[in-house]
Amino acid sequence: MEESDVNKRIAARVRQLRAERELSLEALAERSGVSRSMISLIERGETSPTAVLLERLATGLSVTLANLFEPPATAATPVSRRSDQPVWRDPASGYVRRNVSPPGTLTPIQIVEVEFPAGASVAYDSGPRQKPAHQQVWVLDGTIEVTIGTQHYRLETGDCLAFVLDQPTAYRNRTRKPARYAIAIVMGTP
Numbered sequence: 001m002e003e004s005d006v007n008k009r010i011a012a013r014v015r016q017l018r019a020e021r022e023l024s025l026e027a028l029a030e031r032s033g034v035s036r037s038m039i040s041l042i043e044r045g046e047t048s049p050t051a052v053l054l055e056r057l058a059t060g061l062s063v064t065l066a067n068l069f070e071p072p073a074t075a076a077t078p079v080s081r082r083s084d085q086p087v088w089r090d091p092a093s094g095y096v097r098r099n100v101s102p103p104g105t106l107t108p109i110q111i112v113e114v115e116f117p118a119g120a121s122v123a124y125d126s127g128p129r130q131k132p133a134h135q136q137v138w139v140l141d142g143t144i145e146v147t148i149g150t151q152h153y154r155l156e157t158g159d160c161l162a163f164v165l166d167q168p169t170a171y172r173n174r175t176r177k178p179a180r181y182a183i184a185i186v187m188g189t190p
Helices: 003-020 025-032 036-043 051-061 065-069
Strands: 087-089 096-099 109-116 121-124 133-141 143-148 151-156 160-164 169-172 179-187
Touching (some): 003 051, 003 065, 025 036, 036 051, 051 065, 051 121, 065 096, 065 109
Antiparallel strands (some): 087 096, 096 109, 109 179, 133 160, 143 151
């Protein structure tokens, strides 16, 4: 899937989620900390938002970041073919994320694969959501550092970290080699 197609998908999905929650642009801006004008640009597909910006919108909409990459009003299907999985590159950090899970609501679990470039970092100022977002980060190749609030973890190939996404979270790759990891996400109490 091309980057412009992913940005269009994000635009449609943000509009859909905002409408479902009966939120005005102003209300979503207040809940997310993203300006009304930026939300408008995103909803029209006229900008390439960063991962940090999308995470703020996801928090304001009470969904996970992965939800923003699902097609709007999608019919649930049990299979997600690799060729249909949306791939998106964060314009700020260069990391590439691929939503692996089938779109829709067949399961509360979402799986995302991330390719994290050497030297890259991304920091989310996540806070509590209406429903808690439980995550597990499983390093498939390489080394990353994850900071959750004040706790710092160095993860190497095969390591897995479980946490609730309710405080600032940062990912760093201080090495000279790219890293690859999977994130499993469950919304609500498991």
